[in-house]
Amino acid sequence: MMKKGLSRAAGGKVSGNTATARKPAGNKPMAKKAATGKPAAKTATHILSAPKGPRTLTHRSIKRAVEKVFAERYGTNA
Amino acid sequence: MPNVPADYDQNVFINCPFDGDYQPIFKALVFATFECGLRPRCALEIYDAGEVRIGKIARIIRECHWGIHDISRTEPNPSGLPRFNMPLELGIFLGARWFGDRSQKRKSCLILDVDRYRYQQYISDIAGQDIEAHRGDTKGAIKAVRDWLGASRAGLRPPPGATAISERFERFMVDLPAICAATEREVGDLTFTEFADAASTWLSRELARLRN
Numbered sequence: 001m002m003k004k005g006l007s008r009a010a011g012g013k014v015s016g017n018t019a020t021a022r023k024p025a026g027n028k029p030m031a032k033k034a035a036t037g038k039p040a041a042k043t044a045t046h047i048l049s050a051p052k053g054p055r056t057l058t059h060r061s062i063k064r065a066v067e068k069v070f071a072e073r074y075g076t077n078a
Numbered sequence: 079m080p081n082v083p084a085d086y087d088q089n090v091f092i093n094c095p096f097d098g099d100y101q102p103i104f105k106a107l108v109f110a111t112f113e114c115g116l117r118p119r120c121a122l123e124i125y126d127a128g129e130v131r132i133g134k135i136a137r138i139i140r141e142c143h144w145g146i147h148d149i150s151r152t153e154p155n156p157s158g159l160p161r162f163n164m165p166l167e168l169g170i171f172l173g174a175r176w177f178g179d180r181s182q183k184r185k186s187c188l189i190l191d192v193d194r195y196r197y198q199q200y201i202s203d204i205a206g207q208d209i210e211a212h213r214g215d216t217k218g219a220i221k222a223v224r225d226w227l228g229a230s231r232a233g234l235r236p237p238p239g240a241t242a243i244s245e246r247f248e249r250f251m252v253d254l255p256a257i258c259a260a261t262e263r264e265v266g267d268l269t270f271t272e273f274a275d276a277a278s279t280w281l282s283r284e285l286a287r288l289r290n
Binding site for chain 1: 088089112113115116117118119122123124125234253256257258260261263268269270271272274275276277278279280281282283285287
């Protein structure tokens, strides 16, 4: 309940005898985004894993085979 | 206990023929699903002999928010009879959406055929669903899947363009025999899970290369 003689501030809260006005939301400082210097990725960035099921090859051996093909095609720095 | 797994919204059930003639389109559907940031699922995951097959298929359907159903295989097999598995699994998917709980009611599906309106001659009750034509080629199938998932705001937003996906798919298929050879296998030896693993691993590697 509001005490007699005190005015309610813009924010509507009264703290002791001093009502503090709330800053309008528009005055909030914007968080600065760090510049990375990299352009935004234009291609898909998250590829999900395969579903579970029958297999005779481990994921590790498939990954090794893919790496081998990429190394042959594009060199070791691909 | 939740009725669906945590990755329900990321799972795409692929219901299609598995014969040799259809393999290029099936592989394209799997690849396009990964490209859109989602996970392909299908009846070929099943290996537990102790579970009734239709029960296993129903379980996978229950775990998938999305479904791609290709009903184009209407030709009779060597015995003179058509395959009814695809329409049956489509029926289970639509039934789950009609009679299931809140999660199941969110299900969405794409129905593929060779021509867009051919279905009216043999399964006209599905009128009103999203039915697209792939015209029997991989590019048509990739475009249909990409456009449908993009319009449904599923997975990556926005998904890569259909032309980019098709181009990468063709390069993956060129690399696949070499990937198999490195593991002393042939492409035809791969199980569905192994093929999907090769596709997702190759795609992750290719996208990492493009970013560098």
